[in-house]
Amino acid sequence: xxxxxxxxxxxxxxxxxxxxxxxEKYQExxxxxxxxxxxxxxxxxxxxxxxxxKVWRALENFRAESQFYTxxxxxxxxxxxxxxxxxxxxxxxxxxGNNNSSDDDDNNFGPSNYLKSDPYFNGDxxxxxxxxxxxxxxxxxxxxxxxxxxxxxPYEDMSEMLGTSVGALKASYHHAAQKVEAFLLKRD
Amino acid sequence: MxxxxxxxxxxxxVAPTLANLAQSxxxxxxxxxxxxxxxxxxxxxKEEEVWEKASDPALSPQxxxxxxxxxxxxxxxxxxxxxxxxxxxxxxxxxxxxxxxLAPQLSTLQKHNxxxxxxxYFSTLPKRILAEVSKQNSAAAKEVLPSFWDxxxxxxxxxxxxxxxxxxxxxxxxxxxxxxxxxxxxNTKPTEQNPVASLNGELNRMSTTEISNYVAMHxxxxxxxxxxxxxxxxxxxxxxxxxxxxxxxxxxxxxREMEEELFLDSPTRKAKNQLI
Numbered sequence: 246x247x248x249x250x251x252x253x254x255x256x257x258x259x260x261x262x263x264x265x266x267x268x269e270k271y272q273e274x275x276x277x278x279x280x281x282x283x284x285x286x287x288x289x290x291x292x293x294x295x296x297x298x299k300v301w302r303a304l305e306n307f308r309a310e311s312q313f314y315t316x317x318x319x320x321x322x323x324x325x326x327x328x329x330x331x332x333x334x335x336x337x338x339x340x341x342g343n344n345n346s347s348d349d350d351d352n353n354f355g356p357s358n359y360l361k362s363d364p365y366f367n368g369d370x371x372x373x374x375x376x377x378x379x380x381x382x383x384x385x386x387x388x389x390x391x392x393x394x395x396x397x398x399p400y401e402d403m404s405e406m407l408g409t410s411v412g413a414l415k416a417s418y419h420h421a422a423q424k425v426e427a428f429l430l431k432r433d
Numbered sequence: 434m435x436x437x438x439x440x441x442x443x444x445x446x447v448a449p450t451l452a453n454l455a456q457s458x459x460x461x462x463x464x465x466x467x468x469x470x471x472x473x474x475x476x477x478x479k480e481e482e483v484w485e486k487a488s489d490p491a492l493s494p495q496x497x498x499x500x501x502x503x504x505x506x507x508x509x510x511x512x513x514x515x516x517x518x519x520x521x522x523x524x525x526x527x528x529x530x531x532x533x534x535l536a537p538q539l540s541t542l543q544k545h546n547x548x549x550x551x552x553x554y555f556s557t558l559p560k561r562i563l564a565e566v567s568k569q570n571s572a573a574a575k576e577v578l579p580s581f582w583d584x585x586x587x588x589x590x591x592x593x594x595x596x597x598x599x600x601x602x603x604x605x606x607x608x609x610x611x612x613x614x615x616x617x618x619x620n621t622k623p624t625e626q627n628p629v630a631s632l633n634g635e636l637n638r639m640s641t642t643e644i645s646n647y648v649a650m651h652x653x654x655x656x657x658x659x660x661x662x663x664x665x666x667x668x669x670x671x672x673x674x675x676x677x678x679x680x681x682x683x684x685x686x687x688x689r690e691m692e693e694e695l696f697l698d699s700p701t702r703k704a705k706n707q708l709i
Contacts (some may be wrong), residue, residue: 261563268559276555280548290554297562298569356534368547374543397521397528419535426536 248313255304264301265296272297274396275321281391282325284356284376286365296321308427313366315406322406326384355379382421389414390421 246266253261275296280289299320307316334347356376360366368376379387388407392398400411400418407414444452532540 265559265563268562272555272558276550277546277548284548286548286550293558294562294565298566301562301566313572350535365549365551366547367549371542372545372547393528394532399524400537418531421534422532422539429538 249268252304252307252313260304264304267300267313268297271317274314275317278318278391278396279321279325281379281395282322282387283328284380285359285363287363288328292321292324294309296324299324300326308408311405312402315402322388326388329384374429375425378425381428382424385424386417386424389417392423393418394422 248267248270251263251267251270254266255358263357272293276289276293279292279296280286283289283292296317303320357373360368360373360376379390384391389403392403392406393400398406403409403414404411409417413415441452529540
């Protein structure tokens with residue numbers, strides 16, 4: 246069924262059925278989008294649940310002015326960013342002035358440490374390095390990089406989702422890709 | 434031969450040039466064509482006989498069953514997805530080429546998924562989400578106002594524990610709570626008869642986590658300097674200067690402000706609105 250048909254089903258009163266079908270359709274794509282941002286399964290699970298709970302609450306008022314999946318991605322992205330920021334703020338900073346995750350080996354809160362302890366991560370050293378590199382990106386660049394690199398999302402769709410011009414998105418992706426490249430080369 | 438000569442004579446009369454052309458056969462056949470023709474024709478005849486027998490239900494019921502069936506199939510929605518698949522391939526190529534130009538080293542990495550999920554995670558997810566929604570709806574149905582402020586202050590306290598001095602924490606938490614109340618009043622349509630009830634309704638629809646997230650995301654809006662400035666702004670007084678007050682005095686003022694703000698319908702509040 247198309248998104249519009251599922252939304253019609255929801256508005257016709259079969260809310261749980263329509264919502265379940267929408268979830269089944271998008272849950273994996275959204276999960277992997279979130280997972281690449283927050284990295285661990287437990288965090289991704291929390292964020293994904295919050296995302297869909299919000300979608301459930303807001304679906305009543307959703308009108309198909311934008312594509313459903315764009316709207317869903319936007320909610321998921323905001324939830325993931327909120328989660329990351331709250332986690333950062335709750336973390337006890339080991340020593341003042343060095344909260345840069347690029348110094349991940351010296352930082353207990355960098356991705357290499359919590360990914361190594363995540364039973365649902367089975368990447369090799371290169372994959373770990375890539376995740377470290379992505380983690381050094383500013384939030385906006387990271388978001389654009391993940392959407393382009395992994396989801397292969399066209400800039401036009403990204404623009405609708407993030408409310409940013411295509412040109413600015415291209416610039417962000419270019420900066421991000423070059424930073425990741427530099428990180429990989431530096432560490433090699 | 435006589436017949437042939439007659440034809441040639443006739444042609445000479447009608448088209449002498451044509452009749453004088455050397456008669457040669459411009460066409461040829463593959464080598465041994467005629468010698469193998471007989472066996473080819475016989476093979477063909479045998480094949481047709483076999484097929485006729487196979488088509489006879491009495492002689493070959495299995496083949497008869499297969500006859501007329503489509504022996505090839507397509508994946509479901511193959512044609513419906515063709516456009517999407519082609520676009521996806523084009524997109525993939527674009528992204529790959531772009532990456533090769535931008536980051537050659539990165540483009541050589543295989544994009545395999547190093548992350549995994551617990552078994553049956555996705556199959557059970559919709560049920561878990563609906564259960565969570567149901568749980569939250571039940572909780573929201575209860576009157577939460579008396580415990581709401583306690584929860585909010587507790588959440589704020591956790592977030593701020595490493596940031597503010599202990600003396601300022603209570604004052605800050607109170608101010609943020611008032612700020613959240615203001616936000617709701619300014620962004621909702623309270624009924625004229627009962628604005629507090631309307632506020633309660635809005636708060637009931639929000640989870641403590643959401644409010645906590647809101648406060649955490651806007652924590653930078655409430656640094657110590659802003660806190661003090663805001664206290665002065667709320668008072669409508671310009672003499673509020675942090676050099677003139679110690680922390681205890683500041684805390685008392687903020688506490689008093691919070692208490693006044695909570696009485697939204699009080700004459701004090703109305704008078705203050707006129708001043709602001």
